[in-house]
Amino acid sequence: MSALSIRLATRLTLAVLIVTAGCDGTKSISLTKYVQQVVRESIPVKEFIQQVVRDELQSVTEPLENSLESRMEALERRMEELTGRLDGQQTQLDEVVTQLNGQKSQQDETTPTVNDHTERLSDIAIRMEKHVAEMRKLDTMLDSQQSTLNEQISQQEETATAVSNVTAQLDTIVTQQGDQLNQTSQLATRIKSQQSQLSEINNQLNEQKSQQEETATTVSNVTAQLDTIVIQQGDQLNQTSQLATRLDSQQSQLSELNNQLNEQKSQQEETATTPSGNSKQPPVQAYCDMDTAGGNWTVIQRRDDTQPHQDFYLGWTDYKEGFGNVTKEFWWGLEHLYQLTSSGRQYELRIDLEAFDGIRRYAVYQGFSVSSEVDGYRLSASNYSGTAGDGLKFAVNKKFSTRDRDQDGWSEYHCAQFYQGAGWYGGYVCGWSSLNGRYRDAGKQDWTGIWWNGWRIYESLKKTDMKIRPIRR
Secondary structure, three states: OOHHHHHHHHHHHHHHEEEEEEOOOOOHHHHHHHHHHHHOOOOHHHHHHHHHHHHHHHHHHHHOOOOHHHHHHHHHHHHHHHHHHHHHHHHHHHHHHHHHHHHHHHHHHHHHHHHHHHHHHHHHHHHHHHHHHHHHHHHHHHHHEEEEHHHHHHHHHHHHHHHHHHHHHHHHHHHHHHHHHHHHHHHHHHHHHHHHHHHHHHHHHHHHHHHHHHHHHHHHHHHHHHHHHHHHHHHHHHHHHHHHHHHHHHHHHHHHHHHHHHHHHHHHOOEEEOOOOOOOOEEEEEEOOOOHHHEEEEEEEOOOOOOOOOOOOOOHHHHHEEEOOOOOOOOHHHHHHHHOOOOOOEEEEEEEOOOOOOOOEEEEEEEEEOOOOOOOOOOOEEEEEEOOOOOOOOOOOOOEEEEEOOOOOOOOOHHHHHHHOOEOOHHHHHHOEOOOOOOOOOEEOOOOOOOOOEEOOOOOOEEEEEEEOOOOO
8 A cells, every 4th residue: 555545544544533433422512623623624635635645646756757657547546536435425524514513402402401400410419418328327326226225125124023023022021010010019018017027026136135134144143053953963863863763664654655645546636526516517527636735626727748739729619618638738618617616615726837947836816716708707816825926916807818709908909819828818918927828848938838927927838737626614
């Protein structure tokens, strides 16, 4: 290919590239301007091409004018062909330019609208991005708040459970405190009673102190007398040896008499007694004590360390009719006592007490009697004597009370239920004794047990006997 052909091809290629680059629409404005410039210069280009061709032919033909005439003719024909082609391409370029101008006018019309829409879309996109960011923040906040709410709900549920448990515990504590207040009130009353007892004991101790001083003086005198007696005892020893021989003889006789008395006692201990002394009344089984203080006692109550223990926390009917085994623990019966003591004879009451350490005390009352059921089996007793102290001083003239019949006269207490027993309650702190309480362990301090306040304060006793007999005239 000649240099001329190369140059023409280069120019045509550039023109085609310019037109092609303007068809994608991405840079339509600048490319259109460039194409317009080419169109405006299209006629000079043609002339330029012709001039170039001529110059080229001249430059080529001058050194080869003589030998290349034939080639010139061929080149001219070729130029004509190229010119024809260029004309065709020029026509095509004109059409392309026309199309480009139409597209440009459309683009000029649509460009402002597109730009407006683009700006609006940009604004909308920016707003959407802001809204999306805000929505993400809100979503994050909602997630955080939801987790916080879940934690608060779980904490509230735990708190509700804890409050429910605490409420139940408070109810239990309130109930316990109510019971403790009742017990405290009762203890305060008893403490006052014990203080008065301590005052009495203190007075007794002072009296004993003065008695001990007198006793010391007496002992001094007795000591002097003992010296004299020792001398006399030397003489009496000889006489004692003689008496010992006589005592051995009498001892054998006493042994025989004792055997005879035991046989009589076994026959007399269980007898049938008519409470009213009227032979028309049916006989009642009773236990007779023929040994204590001259005998002839009818035992009306016994508590003892035997197994199984008889339950004494019973109702009115049981205490009215009596219960238990007369050879063990028993209560003889209020109605029997009424029938016996209302027969016109005077009776005395003896109460024997024994502690778990083996020490014994007793109390004796004169004028003992029990009224009828209509009057509440009211107690009559007077003229205390003995070693146990007056445990019935607040029970005299009081009605009998059981767990199901409150006759103690106290509106604040039910003494039988409080002491878990039965008896003639009333007066100061329900009374100073409770022999029908529950059987407790050795030495236990318990007001529901068996106790006699004039001797061992609230200390549970091992054994008690209540017995009566007619007063000898």
